[in-house]
Amino acid sequence: MSRYIDIAFEFNKANSVSSIIGALVGGGWRPDDDGRIKFLVEPDLFDWEDMPLDCDCAAIEKMEVARIVNGSCAIILTWENTGIGASFLISSAGRQLSVDPRVDTVYRRDVDIYVDFEWYISKILPSVSGLGLSGYRISDLPA
DSSP states (O other): OOEEEEEEEEESSOOOHHHHHHHHHHTTEESOBTTEEEEEOSTTSOSOEEEEGGGHHHHHHHHHHHHHHHSEEEEEEEETTSOOEEEEEEETTTTEEEEEEEESOOBOSSSTTSBOHHHHHHHHHHHHGGGTEEEEEEEEEEO
16 A cells, blocks of 8 residues: 655745755755765656765755746755655745655654654754744655
8 A cells, every 4th residue: 555645844934945955954964865966856846867966056056946947846865874865845935845755764663554753853843943934744644
């Protein structure tokens, strides 16, 4: 059975891609998916692009242009050196951040078909709380 899993953060002000990613990186997240920066910038958000790790500024610049022109963009971030990560989708003029935790996902120990949202919230919330965070919601539903 597949599941729809999402953590959505809402902001009361517009944030640039660099401010959102900068806050996440400052909190321990890294733009590193198997040794590459992987991100989405095209309108239908289907084809992931990748760049070497030392091209983070170029990737963020392309993402900011895509957010302005297309309304959204995404990047894969991993937590410190764990390999655990997620795709982070920035949309709605920098007022929304949706997180899909599907990179070496952390599941609950007591009911292992469900994502351990507390693990993700504890790693993301401190980073984005200073960006005008107005709330967040969590979904884990059958697809």
